[in-house]
Amino acid sequence: MxxxxxxxxxxxxxxxxxxxxxxxxxxxxxxxxxxxxxxxxxxxxxxxxxxxxxxxxxxxxxxxxxxxxxxxxxxxxxxxxxxxxIENNKKIIENKILFTEVCKLDNQLLMLSLYKQSYSDNTSFYSLRDKYNNSKLEYGSNNIEDLITQIEKEILLKEQYIKEQNETLTEHFKKIYNWKINIFNRLQDIKIKY
Known part of the structure; x- marks a missing residue:
């Protein structure tokens, strides 16, 4: 053996x-x-x-x-x-991607997908994951409102940065900002559905 x-x-x-x-x-x-x-x-x-x-x-x-x-x-x-x-009464019963939002930069592709994991006790877990299936800690919660709040914070930080930079703001940064706005809007739509 x-x-x-x-x-x-x-x-x-x-x-x-x-x-x-x-x-x-x-x-x-x-x-x-x-x-x-x-x-x-x-x-x-x-x-x-x-x-x-x-x-x-x-x-x-x-x-x-x-x-x-x-x-x-x-x-x-x-x-x-x-x-x-051991009998585990809380099991994953479904994994679903609810949306994917892409931002194309010069030589880079940013992508976040919203995953919904459903459990046998009628609860769910939501996570925003990148193209490598990684997720930041603040991008996961059993309440989609937490993800909306996090993305909203990131948008507000980018708005503050835009105000401070004025004319020197790059096209690259504008694309990321608009990408986050799109993610925020799609999260709001998902919140209404679920």
Missing amino acids: ENKLRSVNFKQFEDKFGNLIKEYEIIKYCKHSNGKWVEDMRFNSSRNYYIIDNNLYHRINDSLFLCNMDFNSCICGACYQIGKI
């Missing part, structure tokens, strides 16, 4: 929306100096521990390391057991 599995495809543990297919309670025991095993803690496996062929592995980056599950092992001070299956 191999102690380390490299370059694991973690998608095999997820459904099409990225929800974990199975999640377990993990029980960790520590061996005291008198040789007795004592329960140390219980926690959910989440995306840190995976079960493959009835063996428990701990995830570190993109590799899995075999956890000791043998209480008779004389070289380990920790031992793990797999507990009950």
Whole structure:
């Protein structure tokens, strides 16, 4: 049995929306100096521990390391057991892109898309993501009004900059400003729909 599995495809543990297919309670025991095993803690496996062929592995980056599950092992001070299956009642049920707004600059393409993630408990999460699928912390919320407020702040900052620059304002900056206005307007439209 191999102690380390490299370059694991973690998608095999997820459904099409990225929800974990199975999640377990993990029980960790520590061996005291008198040789007795004592329960140390219980926690959910989440995306840190995976079960493959009835063996428990701990995830570190993109590799899995075999956890000791043998209480008779004389070289380990920790031992793990797999507990009950954890039922997750809040699952992602839909991922949708509501709009994409593009700004073409000289040799650059700026793009923000509004993503809506819907959950089984009838809640949603909205995020503005760039062309690489990255999102700033302030570009994500369960309330679309928060995104509108953030974009509005950015527009106001750009308006202030425009006033200070007057004639020296570049065409490049004007395009970004108009792009943010378009995003703001589209967010307002989405707010009305949802």
